Amino acid sequence: MKKINHAELVRNTDGSIYHIHLYPGELAENIFLVGDPGRAKTVSDFFDTVELHRQNREMITYTGVYKGKRMSVMSTGMGPDNIEIVLNEVDALFNIELDQLKPKEHLTSLNLIRIGTSGALQEDIPVVDSFLVSAAAIGLDGLAYFYEKGPRTINIDMTTSFISQMSADPYLPRPYGIEASPDLLSKLGAGMKKGITLTAPGFYAPQGRELRLAVLDKTFIPRATQFSWNGYRVSNFEMETSALYVISAMLGHQALTVCDVIANRATNQFNPNYKESMKHLIIEMLDRVAAM
Numbered sequence: 001m002k003k004i005n006h007a008e009l010v011r012n013t014d015g016s017i018y019h020i021h022l023y024p025g026e027l028a029e030n031i032f033l034v035g036d037p038g039r040a041k042t043v044s045d046f047f048d049t050v051e052l053h054r055q056n057r058e059m060i061t062y063t064g065v066y067k068g069k070r071m072s073v074m075s076t077g078m079g080p081d082n083i084e085i086v087l088n089e090v091d092a093l094f095n096i097e098l099d100q101l102k103p104k105e106h107l108t109s110l111n112l113i114r115i116g117t118s119g120a121l122q123e124d125i126p127v128v129d130s131f132l133v134s135a136a137a138i139g140l141d142g143l144a145y146f147y148e149k150g151p152r153t154i155n156i157d158m159t160t161s162f163i164s165q166m167s168a169d170p171y172l173p174r175p176y177g178i179e180a181s182p183d184l185l186s187k188l189g190a191g192m193k194k195g196i197t198l199t200a201p202g203f204y205a206p207q208g209r210e211l212r213l214a215v216l217d218k219t220f221i222p223r224a225t226q227f228s229w230n231g232y233r234v235s236n237f238e239m240e241t242s243a244l245y246v247i248s249a250m251l252g253h254q255a256l257t258v259c260d261v262i263a264n265r266a267t268n269q270f271n272p273n274y275k276e277s278m279k280h281l282i283i284e285m286l287d288r289v290a291a292m
Helices: 037-044 080-095 156-166 182-188 220-224 241-251 274-290
Strands: 030-034 049-056 059-066 069-075 111-120 131-139 176-179 193-199 232-238 254-264
Touching: 030 037, 030 080, 030 274, 037 049, 037 059, 037 069, 037 274, 059 274, 069 274, 080 241, 111 182, 111 241, 111 274, 131 156, 131 182, 131 232, 131 241, 156 176, 156 220, 176 241, 182 254, 182 274, 193 241, 232 254, 241 254, 254 274
Parallel strands: 030 069, 030 111, 111 254, 131 193, 193 232
Antiparallel strands: 049 059, 059 069, 111 232, 131 176, 131 254
């Protein structure tokens, strides 16, 4: 079994994991992930009790109990790069012997539930009290291909179908398709709209927005919205889900994203009062996880 060196698993002088500043035992096995640091506090406000509050950079963590079940919520910041950091360090807390710097013989599988906001890409998806589950995601970031397990973990059929349909500019990263945890999709996604989420590595050009810099391929997003696979169509844009799904799958964790749709790119609508609907989504997901 490979021994990990100190430059690979970086720890602080107090022994905590480098970026998230946590120790083994401080996280629950049911972890909510939010991009916005302020939303971590919003989620924790619904906990019946809070045993831990820790912050480092944009990573804010609360662990507590909700309806008898221990849960944690962590803010990750935005983008697939932040997700990659957080998930690897969270996994290390559960599945690596930190003193011996080697993987444990018996691994723990976590439930990782992302609660986020998103922009719809189809005209018939409303922007008020509209919750959307990512049954699958297509990563436009290329992250999966940096990992030895990546090409064996992604969904080859979805990936090749999307690449074949898009015939994208060769300067763009190679996309990859990845599915949500079937178990969490069944248990937590019941009764909600489902679709394929496009995960972009940025907010402006990668999502087709132009300010002073032009987009390389203006037809990419309109063509991507025509893609469908396994009964699901491309439904929304955000910046984390493909990374969450592929890293979780490679590490043996269960992952699901549920988003509050606050904008519709096809109809140019935006819901400025989305914070109330976000609270409704948070409570709904807390209740569903508590009932698992």
